[in-house]
Amino acid sequence: MNPKHIAVLVGSLRENSFSQKIAHALAEQAPASLQLDVVEIGDLPLYNPDLETDAPPAPWQRFREQMKLAQGVIFVTPEYNRSMPAAVKNALDVGSRPYGKNVFGGKPGAIVSSSPGAIGGFGANHHLRQSLVFLDVLPMQQPEAYLSGVDKLLAADGRFVPATAEFLGKFMTAFSTWVDRVARG
Amino acid sequence: MNPKHIAVLVGSLRENSFSQKIAHALAEQAPASLQLDVVEIGDLPLYNPDLETDAPPAPWQRFREQMKLAQGVIFVTPEYNRSMPAAVKNALDVGSRPYGKNVFGGKPGAIVSSSPGAIGGFGANHHLRQSLVFLDVLPMQQPEAYLSGVDKLLAADGRFVPATAEFLGKFMTAFSTWVDRVARG
Amino acid sequence: MNPKHIAVLVGSLRENSFSQKIAHALAEQAPASLQLDVVEIGDLPLYNPDLETDAPPAPWQRFREQMKLAQGVIFVTPEYNRSMPAAVKNALDVGSRPYGKNVFGGKPGAIVSSSPGAIGGFGANHHLRQSLVFLDVLPMQQPEAYLSGVDKLLAADGRFVPATAEFLGKFMTAFSTWVDRVARG
Amino acid sequence: MNPKHIAVLVGSLRENSFSQKIAHALAEQAPASLQLDVVEIGDLPLYNPDLETDAPPAPWQRFREQMKLAQGVIFVTPEYNRSMPAAVKNALDVGSRPYGKNVFGGKPGAIVSSSPGAIGGFGANHHLRQSLVFLDVLPMQQPEAYLSGVDKLLAADGRFVPATAEFLGKFMTAFSTWVDRVARG
Numbered sequence: 001m002n003p004k005h006i007a008v009l010v011g012s013l014r015e016n017s018f019s020q021k022i023a024h025a026l027a028e029q030a031p032a033s034l035q036l037d038v039v040e041i042g043d044l045p046l047y048n049p050d051l052e053t054d055a056p057p058a059p060w061q062r063f064r065e066q067m068k069l070a071q072g073v074i075f076v077t078p079e080y081n082r083s084m085p086a087a088v089k090n091a092l093d094v095g096s097r098p099y100g101k102n103v104f105g106g107k108p109g110a111i112v113s114s115s116p117g118a119i120g121g122f123g124a125n126h127h128l129r130q131s132l133v134f135l136d137v138l139p140m141q142q143p144e145a146y147l148s149g150v151d152k153l154l155a156a157d158g159r160f161v162p163a164t165a166e167f168l169g170k171f172m173t174a175f176s177t178w179v180d181r182v183a184r185g
Numbered sequence: 186m187n188p189k190h191i192a193v194l195v196g197s198l199r200e201n202s203f204s205q206k207i208a209h210a211l212a213e214q215a216p217a218s219l220q221l222d223v224v225e226i227g228d229l230p231l232y233n234p235d236l237e238t239d240a241p242p243a244p245w246q247r248f249r250e251q252m253k254l255a256q257g258v259i260f261v262t263p264e265y266n267r268s269m270p271a272a273v274k275n276a277l278d279v280g281s282r283p284y285g286k287n288v289f290g291g292k293p294g295a296i297v298s299s300s301p302g303a304i305g306g307f308g309a310n311h312h313l314r315q316s317l318v319f320l321d322v323l324p325m326q327q328p329e330a331y332l333s334g335v336d337k338l339l340a341a342d343g344r345f346v347p348a349t350a351e352f353l354g355k356f357m358t359a360f361s362t363w364v365d366r367v368a369r370g
Numbered sequence: 371m372n373p374k375h376i377a378v379l380v381g382s383l384r385e386n387s388f389s390q391k392i393a394h395a396l397a398e399q400a401p402a403s404l405q406l407d408v409v410e411i412g413d414l415p416l417y418n419p420d421l422e423t424d425a426p427p428a429p430w431q432r433f434r435e436q437m438k439l440a441q442g443v444i445f446v447t448p449e450y451n452r453s454m455p456a457a458v459k460n461a462l463d464v465g466s467r468p469y470g471k472n473v474f475g476g477k478p479g480a481i482v483s484s485s486p487g488a489i490g491g492f493g494a495n496h497h498l499r500q501s502l503v504f505l506d507v508l509p510m511q512q513p514e515a516y517l518s519g520v521d522k523l524l525a526a527d528g529r530f531v532p533a534t535a536e537f538l539g540k541f542m543t544a545f546s547t548w549v550d551r552v553a554r555g
Numbered sequence: 556m557n558p559k560h561i562a563v564l565v566g567s568l569r570e571n572s573f574s575q576k577i578a579h580a581l582a583e584q585a586p587a588s589l590q591l592d593v594v595e596i597g598d599l600p601l602y603n604p605d606l607e608t609d610a611p612p613a614p615w616q617r618f619r620e621q622m623k624l625a626q627g628v629i630f631v632t633p634e635y636n637r638s639m640p641a642a643v644k645n646a647l648d649v650g651s652r653p654y655g656k657n658v659f660g661g662k663p664g665a666i667v668s669s670s671p672g673a674i675g676g677f678g679a680n681h682h683l684r685q686s687l688v689f690l691d692v693l694p695m696q697q698p699e700a701y702l703s704g705v706d707k708l709l710a711a712d713g714r715f716v717p718a719t720a721e722f723l724g725k726f727m728t729a730f731s732t733w734v735d736r737v738a739r740g
Binding site: 012013014015042044046047048049050080081082083084085086087089090092093096123127130131133134135 | 197198199200227229231232233234235265266267268269270271272274275277278281308312315316318319320
């Protein structure tokens with residue numbers, strides 16, 4: 001059986017960001033039933049309805065095409081100013097439009113938020129969830145994933161410490177179960 | 186006495202958006218103690234810490250300089266996907282950085298959200314408020330401004346109907362009082 | 371086939387509240403696959419961990435037993451002070467405890483919020499959703515239900531006007547589909 | 556000069572709760588300009604508009620009278636199910652009513668949230684802030700106070716470790732400044 005394609009959106013645009021490392025670890029830990037692929041969001045022009053012409057910006061088109069092929073979506077994101085980064089919100093706005101063409105609708109979703117501090121990106125995590133209601137993304141509720149002190153979870157070799165790797169593995173197993181559970185009959 | 190300079194950030198990038206019209210109406214209705222000026226946010230590249238070099242993007246620098254001069258800030262915004270538009274979040278992210286150089290800190294703020302539907306941009310309004318906590322913007326709490334059915338509040342001449350204009354006038358008077366109240370002694 | 375039992379929690383404790391009327395209309399409009407029953411929450415003492423003894427308050431025990439039997443849960447609620455009423459939050463707190471005995475976990479859920487004003491209980495609706503993440507309630511995302519101007523949606527005979535009744539019927543049909551979709555195999 | 560009376564609402568009803576201990580530490584650390592007094596909220600019947608007669612429940616009357624005398628309010632609260640405890644929400648609901656008699660309006664406010672886990676009560680903290688908008692409480696924005704791992708912040712003598720005590724002292728000093736700043740001229 002072919003694995004299901006899961007789009008991974010990485011909320012930090014910084015090279016070698018913690019979110020990018022988490023995304024890679026999730027891909028490694030994913031069961032064989034899921035194939036994770038990062039979909040680029042950093043080159044998307046800010047959403048502006050006036051650009052929604054016959055020829056919208058090429059990155060918008062590329063992003064929308066890639067998302068249409070995905071059978072699920074995972075957001076890996078830091079918190080900026082107690083909410084999701086603009087890059088994440090922009091991906092939601094671009095993917096939700098034009099009216100009636102929401103590329104996220106009906107897909108299972110999951111969120112991993114992180115922060116160097118204690119709060120684990122809670123504000124980003126839940127603001128994102130509020131948008132997912134409107135976008136009709138079906139969120140995995142448990143386990144939640146808030147990686148606090150993310151800078152201290154990496155070993156000298158640049159990989160996550162065993163406890164974190166194990167948690168991310170369990171997270172992916174649970175997501176695989178969730179994807180199967182909500183797959184339309 | 187010189188009027189205080191208040192920056193107005195318009196959340197929709199569309200030409201002639203409802204938010205733009207509201208911004209203009211607020212400027213007209215403002216008491217003489219306040220001078221409202223729209224500060225452009227549509228040209229700001231998506232926030233990316235890697236661009237925070239000795240020469241950050243010119244629009245970031247322009248935006249930060251303009252905001253530093255402002256003595257208050259008003260956000261006029263639609264709701265996209267139950268939250269604030271990416272353009273608004275991006276302005277917050279750009280203005281909050283680099284670390285220690287938050288251009289919003291300590292300034293009085295206010296929010297006017299709107300939507301063609303019934304909800305009046307509630308989701309945008311309150312997600313924005315959550316970010317303002319971290320940014321140390323001092324928000325006017327009352328009156329709240331949710332303009333529901335905004336497309337029906339404009340008369341044939343393109344101006345807001347009297348009830349809405351009057352509400353926006355009262356909102357600006359209250360904001361002027363708030364600005365005075367929290368001005369550092 | 372037996373209908374599934376769906377618990378309905380009514381967020382207003384007022385006699386003949388709008389929420390109560392909505393709950394009744396939902397029960398009437400529900401497809402034969404679902405049996406809706408209001409579960410009382412108004413008599414639950416405020417959650418206090420010190421009362422979690424061998425003999426917790428009788429209403430807590432009654433509520434927990436009733437919820438355990440339910441195969442889904444619908445919240446019908448007004449908004450108080452831009453959030454859910456204390457009565458609703460208390461039902462969540464009581465049902466979530468003691469640790470490991472969450473009565474809501476894994477059940478499909480839906481929310482109908484309402485207000486006499488324009489906002490349709492948006493603040494209550496989404497605060498409730500944030501709690502449902504932790505409680506592992508599986509929320510129907512679409513359609514959302516915000517009944518604005520609820521006092522004007524009732525006809526002289528005390529029943530909802532046809533457009534509202536029809537919307538509530540579609541909402542229940544969608545919920546029935548959602549319940550089937552997430553039922554464990 | 557007489558100190559200003561600040562009402563402290565404690566979100567956990569448990570004896571010797573962490574929130575209670577934090578409240579006591581805040582009172583100890585407060586500058587002489589502020590007098591902190593805990594106002595009981597655990598005995599307030601759940602808000603029900605039908606009880607809003609000529610003789611509302613005695614605890615409601617007692618609470619409302621006490622709050623009217625306060626010149627500011629501090630909420631010290633754990634997080635229950637990713638939001639504020641029902642006891643806190645109930646105090647807001649009771650104090651906001653009847654219509655036009657909101658006892659919180661115009662008062663400066665502050666929030667200290669805590670949790671044994673990492674998240675520091677973020678969900679409770681910000682849901683509470685959303686209600687404060689409607690209630691016209693003027694919130695101190697910075698510093699925010701999220702006490703993560705609160706069970707590990709207490710020394711053997713039952714008092715907070717020096718770093719936490721010092722933080723709470725700075726918090727109270729900042730609040731005193733905020734109270735002065737927003738005091739009506």
